[in-house]
Amino acid sequence: MNLHERIDDRLRQFVERQHVFFVATAPLAADGHVNVSPRGLPGTFAVLDDHTFAWLDATGSGSETVAHLRENGRVTVMFCAFDGAPNIVRFHGVGRVVTRHDDGYPALAGRFADVPGARAVVVVDVERVSDSCGWGVPLMSYEGERDLLGPFFARKGEAGQEEYRRRKNATSIDGLPAFDAAPAPRAAVGDAE
Numbered sequence: 001m002n003l004h005e006r007i008d009d010r011l012r013q014f015v016e017r018q019h020v021f022f023v024a025t026a027p028l029a030a031d032g033h034v035n036v037s038p039r040g041l042p043g044t045f046a047v048l049d050d051h052t053f054a055w056l057d058a059t060g061s062g063s064e065t066v067a068h069l070r071e072n073g074r075v076t077v078m079f080c081a082f083d084g085a086p087n088i089v090r091f092h093g094v095g096r097v098v099t100r101h102d103d104g105y106p107a108l109a110g111r112f113a114d115v116p117g118a119r120a121v122v123v124v125d126v127e128r129v130s131d132s133c134g135w136g137v138p139l140m141s142y143e144g145e146r147d148l149l150g151p152f153f154a155r156k157g158e159a160g161q162e163e164y165r166r167r168k169n170a171t172s173i174d175g176l177p178a179f180d181a182a183p184a185p186r187a188a189v190g191d192a193e
């Protein structure tokens with residue numbers, strides 16, 4: 001295992017080339033459910049600088065990652081080489097969720113592909129960068145995308161996506177608040193309580 005000071009060009013090129021990565025998060029509760037989810041639709045991951053990366057998060061059948069990030073921010077992502085030279089890269093860090101209802105969303109989302117059903121951008125400050133040999137990861141070849149998720153949400157339209165998130169993304173399996181489908185309007189600065 002090698003530790004790195006930062007996400008250098010070699011690491012950046014490696015992770016941005018991968019078709020899938022794995023996101024691990026956990027709630028604080030000792031008996032809470034630890035989660036791992038795949039991510040990596042085309043054009044949805046980017047290294048922003050030496051210590052920051054982000055991904056565009058599409059609406060999904062659950063919302064564990066968002067719930068855990070909102071509660072405690074801890075996150076690890078893992079990339080594996082399935083072809084070419086062996087490698088496994090992990091970024092440990094602290095993530096925040098910028099949802100489609102937040103002010104900073106359009107600027108961040110503009111960096112990524114236009115994914116139907118996009119619900120948030122997750123921005124992660126990386127605290128630990130490591131890689132390891134990857135000798136045990138099998139060689140596999142990439143055949144292509146399934147082209148199911150995008151069309152599924154495109155067919156639903158904006159209102160259908162909202163309704164889906166309200167039903168499926170409101171809480172984690174432990175009951176933590178996850179995606180706010182309709183956040184209360186924020187009080188303007190100076191408003192009475």
Ligand SMILES: Cc1cc2nc3c(=O)[nH]c(=O)nc-3n(C[C@H](O)[C@H](O)[C@H](O)COP(=O)(O)O)c2cc1C
Nearest residue numbers: 037038039040041057058059060061062063064065
């Ligand atoms: C390549 C790839 C990309 C995915 N992207 C997302 C995504 O952006 N958002 C999402 O909720 N689920 C995505 N999924 C499916 C989820 O991993 C999963 O089924 C579920 O929605 C997990 O979301 P959660 O971690 O918030 O619970 C993706 C799966 C694959 C294989």
